[in-house]
Amino acid sequence: MRILLIGAGGVGDALAKIAARRDFFDHLVVADYDLTRAQRTVAAIADRHGDTVAARFTAARIDASDADAVAALAREHRATHVMNAVEPAFVPTVFAGALAAGADYLDMAMSLSTPHPTDPHTQTGVMLGEQQFAAHDEWVTAGRLALVGMGVEPGLSDVFARYACDELFDTVDELGTRDGANLVVRDENGDEMFAPSFSIWTTIEECLNPPVVWERDRGWFTTPPFSEPETFVFPEGIGPVECVNVEHEEVLLMPRWLDARRVTFKYGLGAEFIGVLQTLHTLGLDATEPIRVRSADGPVSVSPRDVVAAALPDPATIGPVMTGKTCAGMWVTGTKDGAAREVYLYHVSDNEWTMREYGTQCVVWQTALGPVIALELLATGAWSGVGVLGPEAFEASPFLELMARPESEGGYGQPWGMREGPG
Amino acid sequence: MRILLIGAGGVGDALAKIAARRDFFDHLVVADYDLTRAQRTVAAIADRHGDTVAARFTAARIDASDADAVAALAREHRATHVMNAVEPAFVPTVFAGALAAGADYLDMAMSLSTPHPTDPHTQTGVMLGEQQFAAHDEWVTAGRLALVGMGVEPGLSDVFARYACDELFDTVDELGTRDGANLVVRDENGDEMFAPSFSIWTTIEECLNPPVVWERDRGWFTTPPFSEPETFVFPEGIGPVECVNVEHEEVLLMPRWLDARRVTFKYGLGAEFIGVLQTLHTLGLDATEPIRVRSADGPVSVSPRDVVAAALPDPATIGPVMTGKTCAGMWVTGTKDGAAREVYLYHVSDNEWTMREYGTQCVVWQTALGPVIALELLATGAWSGVGVLGPEAFEASPFLELMARPESEGGYGQPWGMREGPG
Numbered sequence: 087m088r089i090l091l092i093g094a095g096g097v098g099d100a101l102a103k104i105a106a107r108r109d110f111f112d113h114l115v116v117a118d119y120d121l122t123r124a125q126r127t128v129a130a131i132a133d134r135h136g137d138t139v140a141a142r143f144t145a146a147r148i149d150a151s152d153a154d155a156v157a158a159l160a161r162e163h164r165a166t167h168v169m170n171a172v173e174p175a176f177v178p179t180v181f182a183g184a185l186a187a188g189a190d191y192l193d194m195a196m197s198l199s200t201p202h203p204t205d206p207h208t209q210t211g212v213m214l215g216e217q218q219f220a221a222h223d224e225w226v227t228a229g230r231l232a233l234v235g236m237g238v239e240p241g242l243s244d245v246f247a248r249y250a251c252d253e254l255f256d257t258v259d260e261l262g263t264r265d266g267a268n269l270v271v272r273d274e275n276g277d278e279m280f281a282p283s284f285s286i287w288t289t290i291e292e293c294l295n296p297p298v299v300w301e302r303d304r305g306w307f308t309t310p311p312f313s314e315p316e317t318f319v320f321p322e323g324i325g326p327v328e329c330v331n332v333e334h335e336e337v338l339l340m341p342r343w344l345d346a347r348r349v350t351f352k353y354g355l356g357a358e359f360i361g362v363l364q365t366l367h368t369l370g371l372d373a374t375e376p377i378r379v380r381s382a383d384g385p386v387s388v389s390p391r392d393v394v395a396a397a398l399p400d401p402a403t404i405g406p407v408m409t410g411k412t413c414a415g416m417w418v419t420g421t422k423d424g425a426a427r428e429v430y431l432y433h434v435s436d437n438e439w440t441m442r443e444y445g446t447q448c449v450v451w452q453t454a455l456g457p458v459i460a461l462e463l464l465a466t467g468a469w470s471g472v473g474v475l476g477p478e479a480f481e482a483s484p485f486l487e488l489m490a491r492p493e494s495e496g497g498y499g500q501p502w503g504m505r506e507g508p509g
Numbered sequence: 510m511r512i513l514l515i516g517a518g519g520v521g522d523a524l525a526k527i528a529a530r531r532d533f534f535d536h537l538v539v540a541d542y543d544l545t546r547a548q549r550t551v552a553a554i555a556d557r558h559g560d561t562v563a564a565r566f567t568a569a570r571i572d573a574s575d576a577d578a579v580a581a582l583a584r585e586h587r588a589t590h591v592m593n594a595v596e597p598a599f600v601p602t603v604f605a606g607a608l609a610a611g612a613d614y615l616d617m618a619m620s621l622s623t624p625h626p627t628d629p630h631t632q633t634g635v636m637l638g639e640q641q642f643a644a645h646d647e648w649v650t651a652g653r654l655a656l657v658g659m660g661v662e663p664g665l666s667d668v669f670a671r672y673a674c675d676e677l678f679d680t681v682d683e684l685g686t687r688d689g690a691n692l693v694v695r696d697e698n699g700d701e702m703f704a705p706s707f708s709i710w711t712t713i714e715e716c717l718n719p720p721v722v723w724e725r726d727r728g729w730f731t732t733p734p735f736s737e738p739e740t741f742v743f744p745e746g747i748g749p750v751e752c753v754n755v756e757h758e759e760v761l762l763m764p765r766w767l768d769a770r771r772v773t774f775k776y777g778l779g780a781e782f783i784g785v786l787q788t789l790h791t792l793g794l795d796a797t798e799p800i801r802v803r804s805a806d807g808p809v810s811v812s813p814r815d816v817v818a819a820a821l822p823d824p825a826t827i828g829p830v831m832t833g834k835t836c837a838g839m840w841v842t843g844t845k846d847g848a849a850r851e852v853y854l855y856h857v858s859d860n861e862w863t864m865r866e867y868g869t870q871c872v873v874w875q876t877a878l879g880p881v882i883a884l885e886l887l888a889t890g891a892w893s894g895v896g897v898l899g900p901e902a903f904e905a906s907p908f909l910e911l912m913a914r915p916e917s918e919g920g921y922g923q924p925w926g927m928r929e930g931p932g
Contacts, residue, residue: 370820386809
């Protein structure tokens with residue numbers, strides 16, 4: 087297996103570092119628009135693991151908005167797998183570039199949605215991932231696999247959903263991804279500061295788009311942003327967090343392979359963060375269309391959302407000043423043996439541990455874990471397929487077993503939890 | 510009198526349009542960094558008043574950040590007065606350029622402050638206007654006048670303060686500028702939208718800098734932003750508005766010429782606007798230092814605050830979709846003939862009227878009124894002086910009389926109000 091990793095931001099960097107401890111691949115090219123970022127990732131691997139391990143890694147420059155450039159770089163390095171770790175705006179070009187180069191493809195976020203033109207808070211427009219699912223036949227014909235939405239959420243959440251459907255329930259009522267954290271970032275004076283732990287670009291996209299919900303009788307439909315607030319109690323000391331509906335891939339993936347009455351995604355944003363996102367929207371600072379702005383070099387065109395991202399601390403750099411845990415998980419209700427059942431399947435990532443073990447903050451580290459495990463399952467043949475498939479199209483047990491098995495026994499040493507009954 | 514007006518934004522445009530109805534000057538050059546903005550102002554004057562009036566106006570391009578360019582343009586047009594209508598960041602260069610060209614100078618906002626390095630919420634650092642007052646002797650030696658802070662606030666507020674001290678009080682306790690409005694901007698669907706009626710750049714500067722207060726026993730000192738909230742009842746149907754301390758020129762100007770125990774400035778921001786400003790600050794989007802941002806043309810350097818300003822509707826353009834009134838005024842407490850007295854002197858500007866009469870929204874129109882009246886008083890010799898002087902250094906009665914006198918009798922037709930006692 088030869089992997090072309092596109093993107094050396096927080097998640098791409100963590101992904102390379104997790105892969106550096108594994109033997110299942112022959113070579114991994116870390117490519118970024120900013121070559122120095124890619125080089126920094128490879129240098130960090132050399133520092134920690136020595137030159138022999140680092141010899142399996144190469145840094146390269148790539149413009150992810152150019153499908154031909156992606157294909158050319160994939161061919162140049164004879165990549166068997168293109169691993170997409172850039173923002174979802176670049177999904178179409180990386181996805182097309184991989185297919186053109188005859189490589190398999192994985193991503194952690196899917197092609198973006200476009201709201202319904204007249205009724206955005208009730209009806210779907212172009213749906214998340216729709217562009218990719220439309221290419222399913224093309225990928226089947228080429229005999230290639232596009233494993234889409236294979237991060238933590240979507241990704242591990244979908245694996246949990248498949249596991250619940252296969253092993254824990256006879257009938258499923260709701261498949262509800264629930265994500266929450268108790269992370270705090272402090273400045274040099276010890277004061278709490280505003281520093282999102284994940285790409286603000288993607289967070290704005292997720293949270294300000296109309297949330298999508300799926301119901302068996304109704305299909306996909308949308309609601310206004312921040313709808314149906316609920317307090318969900320997260321495990322391992324995180325406790326109660328206010329969660330709201332957010333547009334997310336799980337809702338588009340799960341109904342294609344799993345049988346449930348309702349599929350939802352709720353994100354534990356908290357009141358302060360919701361307020362910030364609403365203000366950005368009110369001011370038009372969430373916009374991605376470039377606007378003209380004066381500068382010392384004369385007028386320039388920039389996207390306001392890119393400016394917001396550039397003004398905030400890079401999520402990849404806040405690990406050392408952050409404390410707390412993040413929890414990704416799948417809350418499932420339904421029946422087993424004729425009785426009602428409620429289960430929360432989850433994985434908790436502790437920032438102190440990820441910083442010590444990988445020099446990476448916990449949210450991006452947790453996102454990067456799933457795709458490495460998936461790549462390993464594809465390398466060993468435990469998982470295989472062709473076409474555009476979500477994580478729930480594959481058997482869940484091999485994934486969860488490899489993830490939980492101790493490192494000393496060849497696993498990833500990442501146990502997951504299961505809570506029975508209400509939290 | 511030959512006027513070089515620097516800046517054809519909302520206020521500069523309104524200033525030229527008000528001047529177009531007056532005969533006291535020979536020529537007015539409208540200069541802007543963006544020549545098309547200056548040309549638009551002159552074209553609007555030609556449309557409304559015909560070519561004879563428009564012949565007294567010329568459009569020009571200027572880089573206000575270059576003092577030599579300001580001086581060269583002033584000399585080229587033999588300007589006797591340089592009228593500064595650009596953002597306060599450019600005060601030092603326009604101020605220096607005017608002096609170099611041997612012209613008198615007026616502005617509506619003063620050189621910017623720098624917070625105290627270690628104790629910003631108690632002690633002043635470099636104060637608003639300090640750079641300009643430091644040049645007083647130079648201007649006196651040159652025999653030239655710099656009339657600073659001559660808009661509406663500062664400007665008309667200072668004229669009111671001088672009037673109160675001269676005519677209405679024996680002893681003054683507090684000179685408190687109080688500004689409030691009931692303006693609403695609606696989008697095409699009739700929904701209220703966020704669209705500040707004044708330069709967001711300047712508003713951020715004013716509101717996020719530590720507010721400054723003056724007391725006879727203590728001198729100038731600062732407080733945390735948004736301190737000492739009070740509900741002030743504004744006249745003419747505007748009603749109660751929550752006001753907070755804001756850094757403003759009046760507090761720096763009045764104690765130099767007027768005798769009071771305390772000088773304050775409170776702005777009726779309202780809770781929503783305070784929330785927006787606090788969020789911008791939390792996210793670092795109020796910063797003026799350029800940051801690197803990606804763009805279609807490669808990385809560029811832009812100031813986040815410039816991006817916020819560019820993302821919002823131009824305050825000069827919202828007049829047609831705005832309704833309501835804005836009130837600028839001076840609340841004075843003290844004694845007269847041995848009895849306690851409380852007075853609010855004010856001027857209200859109604860957007861419907863300014864739009865109909867001038868095609869300009871009311872807040873920028875009200876700001877532009879004072880400097881035109883001041884220029885006329887300087888042209889007629891009713892006001893004269895040398896050095897760096899505030900509006901309260903001049904007799905108030907000629908100003909207030911000319912402002913209130915009907916247009917049919919050669920005045921500006923802008924009556925002002927006086928409310929006795931608490932509102």
